Amino acid sequence: MKNDCVFCAIAAGEIPSFKIYEDDSVLAFLDINPFSEGHTLVIPKEHYKNLLEVPPAVLAVLLERVQKVASHIAAALPCEGFNILQNNGAVAGQTVNHIHFHIVPRSEGSGLTFESGKGDMEKLGALASRLRLES
Numbered sequence: 753m754k755n756d757c758v759f760c761a762i763a764a765g766e767i768p769s770f771k772i773y774e775d776d777s778v779l780a781f782l783d784i785n786p787f788s789e790g791h792t793l794v795i796p797k798e799h800y801k802n803l804l805e806v807p808p809a810v811l812a813v814l815l816e817r818v819q820k821v822a823s824h825i826a827a828a829l830p831c832e833g834f835n836i837l838q839n840n841g842a843v844a845g846q847t848v849n850h851i852h853f854h855i856v857p858r859s860e861g862s863g864l865t866f867e868s869g870k871g872d873m874e875k876l877g878a879l880a881s882r883l884r885l886e887s
């Protein structure tokens with residue numbers, strides 16, 4: 753547990769949360785500033801800063817729970833889909849440095865948008881070549 757971490761404090765029950773799922777290693781609770789109704793955060797109880805720090809075995813369990821909770825939310829709420837978000841670093845919008853996945857339920861006509869640019873095929877091709885990762 754990290755002393756100044758709000759999600760560690762939530763996992764330890766030191767500060768309240770709107771919990772929707774809990775097991776030995778994972779906790780899911782409602783985001784207090786939701787993008788949409790049912791916006792949920794899924795965290796490991798152990799403190800890891802971000803996607804690069806979390807051990808793969810912990811990540812595997814965490815992602816399985818993200819799927820489980822998302823499936824439950826999609827069935828329980830009147831929503832047609834959902835987004836999974838996971839921010840790493842302040843520049844990417846990470847405000848709590850304890851890894852978490854956002855589940856953001858989406859409904860027709862909600863007005864929620866994620867803006868995107870128009871892809872330049874040449875640049876995309878060059879970038880894909882540069883970034884290709886051998887398996």
Ligand code: AMP
Binds near residue numbers: 838
């Ligand atoms: P991120 O910007 O990806 O780091 O997401 C952090 C999220 O945590 C934000 O969407 C906040 O609204 C949410 N948040 C911060 N403090 C709390 C809290 N005490 N309970 C629930 N959600 C929180």
Ligand code: ZN
Binds near residue numbers: 760849
């Ligand atoms: Zn923490």
